[in-house]
Amino acid sequence: MDVAAKLAPEIDGSESLWVRDLTLIESAYGKLCYLAGLRNQDTGRYEHYSSSSSLVSNLVASRTIKRVHEAIFRDWVALKLEKKKADIELYISGIGQVDKADLIDAWLRLTPYKNLVPASVQGPERHKHISDFEAILGLLKNVYGVASPSQDA
Numbered sequence: 199m200d201v202a203a204k205l206a207p208e209i210d211g212s213e214s215l216w217v218r219d220l221t222l223i224e225s226a227y228g229k230l231c232y233l234a235g236l237r238n239q240d241t242g243r244y245e246h247y248s249s250s251s252s253l254v255s256n257l258v259a260s261r262t263i264k265r266v267h268e269a270i271f272r273d274w275v276a277l278k279l280e281k282k283k284a285d286i287e288l289y290i291s292g293i294g295q296v297d298k299a300d301l302i303d304a305w306l307r308l309t310p311y312k313n314l315v316p317a318s319v320q321g322p323e324r325h326k327h328i329s330d331f332e333a334i335l336g337l338l339k340n341v342y343g344v345a346s347p348s349q350d351a
Contacts, residue, residue: 216246216263225289226274227282230314233267242317268316275323275330283334290338299342306335306344 216236223229236244244263245256274282290298305311311331315324338344 216259220266224292225285226270226277227286227289227314228292229270230267230274231289231310233263233270234314234316236263237267237317264316264318268318271314271316271319271327272323275327279330279333282330283337286334286338299344302335302338302342302344306339 220229220232223232233244236246238245243256243260244267246259246263277285290301293301312328315327
Protein backbone atom coordinates (compact mmCIF):
# COMPACT_ATOMS: atom_id res chain seq x y z
CA MET A 199 0.00 0.00 0.00
CA ASP A 200 1.32 3.41 -0.93
CA VAL A 201 0.27 5.49 2.06
CA ALA A 202 2.25 8.52 0.90
CA ALA A 203 0.37 8.60 -2.41
CA LYS A 204 -2.95 8.54 -0.56
CA LEU A 205 -1.86 11.57 1.45
CA ALA A 206 -0.55 13.46 -1.60
CA PRO A 207 -3.42 16.00 -1.61
CA GLU A 208 -2.47 16.98 1.96
CA ILE A 209 1.23 17.33 1.22
CA ASP A 210 2.59 20.67 0.06
CA GLY A 211 5.61 21.17 -2.20
CA SER A 212 8.17 21.45 0.59
CA GLU A 213 7.16 18.05 1.91
CA SER A 214 7.27 16.33 -1.45
CA LEU A 215 10.97 15.48 -1.02
CA TRP A 216 10.41 13.08 1.87
CA VAL A 217 7.49 11.55 -0.04
CA ARG A 218 9.75 11.07 -3.07
CA ASP A 219 12.44 9.55 -0.84
CA LEU A 220 9.88 7.19 0.69
CA THR A 221 8.56 6.00 -2.68
CA LEU A 222 12.10 5.11 -3.78
CA ILE A 223 12.46 2.60 -0.93
CA GLU A 224 11.39 -0.88 -2.06
CA SER A 225 10.94 -2.69 1.24
CA ALA A 226 8.39 -1.93 3.93
CA TYR A 227 11.12 -2.49 6.52
CA GLY A 228 13.27 0.10 4.76
CA LYS A 229 10.37 2.56 4.83
CA LEU A 230 10.01 1.99 8.57
CA CYS A 231 13.73 2.64 9.03
CA TYR A 232 13.50 5.82 6.99
CA LEU A 233 10.43 7.17 8.79
CA ALA A 234 11.73 6.30 12.25
CA GLY A 235 14.94 8.09 11.28
CA LEU A 236 12.95 11.29 10.71
CA ARG A 237 11.72 11.22 14.32
CA ASN A 238 13.72 13.50 16.61
CA GLN A 239 14.59 11.38 19.65
CA ASP A 240 14.58 14.45 21.90
CA THR A 241 11.17 15.84 20.93
CA GLY A 242 9.34 12.93 19.33
CA ARG A 243 8.51 15.16 16.37
CA TYR A 244 9.26 14.14 12.82
CA GLU A 245 11.63 16.44 10.95
CA HIS A 246 12.84 16.52 7.38
CA TYR A 247 15.44 18.86 5.94
CA SER A 248 13.01 19.93 3.19
CA SER A 249 10.39 21.23 5.62
CA SER A 250 9.97 24.97 5.73
CA SER A 251 11.19 27.00 8.66
CA SER A 252 7.75 28.03 9.94
CA LEU A 253 6.59 26.35 13.14
CA VAL A 254 3.08 25.71 11.80
CA SER A 255 4.43 24.09 8.63
CA ASN A 256 6.85 21.95 10.65
CA LEU A 257 4.02 20.78 12.94
CA VAL A 258 1.84 19.89 9.94
CA ALA A 259 4.74 18.01 8.33
CA SER A 260 5.43 16.18 11.61
CA ARG A 261 1.78 15.12 11.94
CA THR A 262 1.68 13.95 8.31
CA ILE A 263 4.89 11.93 8.61
CA LYS A 264 3.65 10.48 11.92
CA ARG A 265 0.41 9.30 10.26
CA VAL A 266 2.34 7.73 7.38
CA HIS A 267 4.71 6.03 9.84
CA GLU A 268 1.77 4.65 11.85
CA ALA A 269 -0.02 3.38 8.71
CA ILE A 270 3.06 1.67 7.28
CA PHE A 271 3.82 0.15 10.68
CA ARG A 272 0.29 -1.23 11.02
CA ASP A 273 0.50 -2.69 7.50
CA TRP A 274 3.87 -4.23 8.47
CA VAL A 275 2.52 -5.79 11.67
CA ALA A 276 -0.39 -7.32 9.71
CA LEU A 277 1.94 -9.14 7.29
CA LYS A 278 2.50 -12.86 7.71
CA LEU A 279 5.87 -13.87 9.11
CA GLU A 280 7.00 -15.29 5.75
CA LYS A 281 6.28 -11.98 4.00
CA LYS A 282 8.13 -10.05 6.70
CA LYS A 283 11.15 -12.32 6.33
CA ALA A 284 11.11 -11.87 2.53
CA ASP A 285 10.80 -8.10 2.97
CA ILE A 286 13.72 -8.00 5.42
CA GLU A 287 15.80 -10.07 3.00
CA LEU A 288 14.92 -7.54 0.26
CA TYR A 289 16.11 -4.78 2.59
CA ILE A 290 19.34 -6.64 3.35
CA SER A 291 20.01 -7.28 -0.35
CA GLY A 292 19.78 -3.55 -1.01
CA ILE A 293 22.32 -2.55 1.62
CA GLY A 294 25.32 -3.48 -0.50
CA GLN A 295 28.81 -3.41 0.98
CA VAL A 296 28.03 -4.92 4.37
CA ASP A 297 28.81 -8.40 5.61
CA LYS A 298 25.44 -10.03 6.23
CA ALA A 299 26.69 -11.94 9.29
CA ASP A 300 27.98 -8.67 10.80
CA LEU A 301 24.63 -7.02 10.09
CA ILE A 302 22.62 -9.78 11.78
CA ASP A 303 25.09 -9.79 14.68
CA ALA A 304 24.61 -6.02 15.10
CA TRP A 305 20.82 -6.35 14.95
CA LEU A 306 20.93 -9.03 17.63
CA ARG A 307 23.09 -6.85 19.90
CA LEU A 308 21.67 -3.40 19.25
CA THR A 309 17.98 -4.26 18.59
CA PRO A 310 17.37 -1.31 16.21
CA TYR A 311 14.03 -2.83 15.17
CA LYS A 312 12.59 -1.75 18.53
CA ASN A 313 13.09 1.90 17.53
CA LEU A 314 10.93 1.51 14.41
CA VAL A 315 7.68 1.42 16.36
CA PRO A 316 5.77 4.72 16.28
CA ALA A 317 5.47 6.23 19.76
CA SER A 318 1.67 6.05 19.57
CA VAL A 319 1.73 2.26 19.13
CA GLN A 320 1.69 0.33 22.37
CA GLY A 321 0.63 -3.07 23.63
CA PRO A 322 -0.05 -6.02 21.34
CA GLU A 323 1.11 -4.39 18.07
CA ARG A 324 4.43 -3.38 19.60
CA HIS A 325 4.95 -6.82 21.14
CA LYS A 326 4.00 -8.59 17.91
CA HIS A 327 6.51 -6.51 15.94
CA ILE A 328 9.31 -7.29 18.38
CA SER A 329 8.54 -11.00 18.73
CA ASP A 330 8.12 -11.47 14.96
CA PHE A 331 11.36 -9.64 14.25
CA GLU A 332 13.22 -11.69 16.84
CA ALA A 333 11.86 -14.90 15.30
CA ILE A 334 13.06 -13.75 11.87
CA LEU A 335 16.45 -12.85 13.35
CA GLY A 336 16.67 -16.38 14.73
CA LEU A 337 16.19 -17.73 11.21
CA LEU A 338 18.59 -15.24 9.62
CA LYS A 339 21.17 -15.99 12.29
CA ASN A 340 21.25 -19.57 10.99
CA VAL A 341 21.16 -18.54 7.33
CA TYR A 342 24.15 -16.22 7.66
CA GLY A 343 26.07 -18.34 10.18
CA VAL A 344 26.00 -15.99 13.16
CA ALA A 345 27.01 -18.05 16.19
CA SER A 346 25.84 -15.58 18.82
CA PRO A 347 25.91 -11.82 19.22
CA SER A 348 29.47 -10.56 19.46
CA GLN A 349 30.33 -8.66 22.61
CA ASP A 350 33.19 -6.79 20.87
CA ALA A 351 31.23 -3.83 19.55
